[in-house]
Amino acid sequence: MTKTRILISQSTNPWFNLAVEDIIFRSMSADQRVLFLWQNADTVVIGRAQNPWKECKTDKMEQDGVKLARRQTGGGAVFHDLGNTCFTFMAGKPEYDKAVSTQIVLNALAKLGIDGEANGRNDLVVKDENGIRKFSGSAYRETIDRGFHHGTILMSADMTRLANYLNPDPKKLQAKGITSVKSRVINLNSIVPEIDYSMICDVMMQAYKEYYNSADVDVEYISPEASSTLPEFETKFAKQSSWEWNFGSTPQFNHQLNERFGFGGVDVYLDVVHGVIEKAQLYTDMLDPLPIEHFAAQMQGAQYSEVGILQVKQHVIAQYPAEQEILDELCAWLITQIS
Template sequence: MNKTRVLVSTSTNPWFNLAVEEVIYLKMNPFHRVLFIWRNADTVVIGRAQNPWRECNTERIQQDGITLARRKTGGGAVFHDLGNTNFTFMAGKPEYNKSVSTQIVIDALKTFNIDAEANGRNDLVIKDGDILKKFSGSAYREAKDRGFHHGTLLINADLSRLENYLTPNPKKLAAKGITSIKSRVTNLNLVNPRITHQGVSDALILAYLEYYNEDKNPNIEIEYISPKSLSTLPNLEQTFSEYSQWNWNFGKTPQFTHAMDERFSWGGIEVYLNITNGIIEEANLYTDSLDPTPFESLSELLVGVHYDKDSINTLIDNLLTENQDSQDQINEFQIWFIGEIE
């Protein structure tokens, strides 16, 4: 007999919440059907095959204290804040049916007099005159014995911030991977100003339990989870650690190249970088400077270094101490080069 569970995260840490999802999908008993409700604070979430340097303005993300998180499902980059409610459904096969979980969400929104409809495979939309506006996107995973459906609900998200973080600085990045397609989106509070995260959460839970005839079952209790609470979810601590690592969020990026060039008073320089798994695999620097030695050294030193400002800055600082005679050239190059790295 299937056991029905409702999990609610009290954490807004995206790495924790994505780890909970992963454990639900891979480690939990397939005879447990699950609804998981969660929110992330100020986060850019990218798909598993995406390049953060191509999809996002990583410099602004760092400056504004935004968290970057990579999920293990496909799809495009999205911005989450506390105005965005997330849901996850998991069920064993043959019970699993993404049409069922989609309908549960639609039924829950009827509580707020919102007539939502599925549009294609992934989106939920509402009509604004003749225009369809998206307020929810979904992704799916399936294994032999279970299926998984997660999605977003824009309640009162700050949509103006989407462009702040999901538009990369213009650079010569020739990247493999999946590029996001930006859609026309809207918040549900424009339809019903009284809608809230807590209200939607309660409506989702009720619609979910009613669908499985469990709404009168006294044995079902909402399980509240956080990084500080004990959890019955297996392997959660290890999975949380994995999602928190640079190697996952940046290092799993598909191979890409970064080409740049500039002219200085002492000569011109061209830089070509090949990056694999977030690590500089190949670096070529060409210059007509009268003293090319520091840049020839830098070509070799860059190989194996993380593609990020701090790592490269430290490398050039060390180069400066070893090339005092070329200090002015290296300083000028450093300011430009670091500015070009996202």
């Protein structure tokens, strides 16, 4: 007999929640089905094949304390705040069926008077006088014997902040991987003004229990304080929160940029693989190009980040201390361009 479980996270840390999701999915027996409800505070979540430098304003995110989290599934970049609810449905095969979990979400929202419908493969929408408006996006993952469907529900998300952190200014950055597709979106509080996270959780749990005729299921609360009960949690959380996963897992891309300084013009060509500069070419018309040539050589193998650039700068300054002012100016510019 299939065991039905409902889990609710008591953390709003995206790295915690995504680590919990992956651990539960990997460790659950194939005769279980799980509903996991959670929220992330101030986070940009990207798909596993996306480039954060292309999708996000990483410098603005760092300034405002907004986390970057790469999920295990595909799809586009989204901004999460506490006006957003996340859900995950997991089940063993052959029971796993994303059409079923989608219907459960729609059944839940119908209890609040929201007439939603599925639109295409990934979105849930409502129709109003402005046309079709998206309030939920989804992504999926399957293995040989199980699958999961996770997604978001926009309740009262701050749409202005979404614009602050996504859609960076165009750069000469040629990136492989998946680019987000932008949609017309709507918060459900425009339909049900009082809607909040607890209301969503209540109706989601009701609809889930009703669908599977499992009225006696107890809610399990997941928190960082109780994480020791999760197998290999520390290892998984360390990976989920690491630069290597969130930035370093980026597919290969090229970045071309140029600027004119008081000391001369500089053209920069970078090949970046998994967040590390594999090849760097810097061209300049300055009178003594040796410091710039040395800088290019030292960039190879450096992290494509502010930390990586500053480490290269310190090494080159040690070799060319008289050129520190030039190197400071070059690096300050480079950091603004890759952030």
